[in-house]
Amino acid sequence: MKYRPTIGLEIHVELNTASKIFCSCSNSLEGKRENENICPVCSGQPGTLPVLNKKAVEKAIKIGLALSCRINKESKFDRKNYFYPDLPKGYQITQHYEPLCSGGFLKIGKRKIKINRIHLEEDAGKLIHPEKADYSLVDFNRAGVPLIELVTEPDIHSAEEARSFAEELRLILRYLKVSNADMEKGELRVDANVSLSADKKNLGSRAEIKNLNSFRSIEKAVNYEIKRQEDLLKKGKEIVQETRGWKEEEQITLSQRSKEEYHDYRYFPEPDLPPLVVGNGDFDLKKIGSEIGELPSPKRTRFKEEYGLAEKDAEVFVYNPHLGHYYERVVSELDNWIKEYDIKGDIGREEHYKLSKMAANYILTDLRALSKKAKDEIIIDPENFAELITLLYKGKISSKTAKTLLKEMFEKGGDPSQIIEEKKMVELTDESEIEKIIESVISKNPEAVSDFKNGKNSSLQFLIGQVMSETKGAANPLIVSRILKEKLN
Secondary structure, X not given: OOOEEEEEEEEEEEOOOOEOOXXXXXXXXXXXXXXXXXXOOOOOOOOOOOOOOHHHHXXXXXXXXXXXXXXXXXXXXXXXXXXXXXXXXXXXXXXXXXXXXXXXXXXXXXXXXXXXXXXXEEOOOEEEOOOOOOOOEEEOOOOOOEEEEXXXXXXXXXXXXXXXXXXXHHHHHHHXXXXXXOHHHOOEEEEEEEEEEOOOOOOOOOEEEEEEOOHHHHHHHHHXXXXXXXXXXXXXXXXXXXXXXXXXXXXXXXXXXXXXXXXXXXXXXXXXXXXXXXXXXXXXXHHHHHOOOXXXXXXXXXXXXXXXXXXXXXXXXXXXXXXXXXXXXXXXXHHHHHHHOOOOOOOOHHXXXXXXXXXXXXXXXXXXXXXXXXXXXXXXXXHHHHHHHHHHHOOOOOHHHHHHHHHHHHHHOOOHHHHHHHOOOOOEOOHHHHHHHHHHHHHHOHHHHHHHHOOOOHHHHHHHHHHHHHOOOOEOHHHHHXXXXXXXX
């Protein structure tokens, strides 16, 4: 019997506001000692009252709009009651019954993964378990950090798709500048609900894998859980609804506790916070929407259609917006330089694609090899980079010279024409002069010419080498190759 996996994700994202969600404590924990960044509100002292952070609401709305969610005019906060050592109040303020955002979707490949809701809540503290100790420590610095929780519909059917969803969501969050979404720092945490069934009507009992903190872990843990459940079902055993943890060292999931039901949390309306109303002047949806800008998916499409890039090249520029922005500035300068080098009128679409691809190739290979990291500051002015590509495209310099120029430009700046003049890197590009040298080389090497005509392609490289030797390496090899082929044919 074949079993169909069904996966739903619950993703927690820390928002990068200046302060926490219900108090004025800093939302930056960098360099803070344990329990230094707390106040009576976020540490749950009696008699304190929460005050909602407006910026946290705006960032949550922006995420909702980017994911085509419905922004509910009125949403409310609730108390989620459960005892856990790192929860100072003994309950968490969240939005259970009436969330801020409903519906929406995220497209992965050709499929739309539906989103059930996005709601606001506060983070808990952090437990620390010293090695070989019989006690645990608690750090409340993180308590009260603003979170959004995104809950998908059970629309995902493979571990690879679950990973892709999380990767694309993180990219969108970074484009929106609402969160750094650094999984190593716990700024984006994923819970995966996995169930197997033999038919589409019955989803089966689900196991929840908690706190997956890397894309690799998401894929590995979900695949393991699918295999574990499949083995149990084939043996005629039932799947227990439970919460499981992922043990990275052993690459397995382990049972942690039985899965709680909604009634276990005793949800009830938060009495200290009024309903959150959107559209009363405090939250302008049009203004927030206008700040979203171009998102990864339409940017991928545009880079492929506008510049003729291969999907993998477009993906690099989308994943590294800084590099993508630099590339677009270079391309915008190319047309001007082409006209500068004796081409009248606008270049055609085919020529535009050739130039755009050539620029992309040099940025993604040579320039990245020099910078080592795509996020490094690029000191080469886009106009100068465009001139370099144009010189290469027009055959004014060889690829070898282009690489030498690029290294010089990367290390010291400057424009390519100036460097060529200073370094005396002048290439022989006069075709009539090159033609005379080629004719002389052909007359001196009749055996190589005969070999070429008999199909020995290595003879062509020999003849090119002879021409380069005669010109002491100054001749442009592209021009040499073209004229030599014409003469030999």
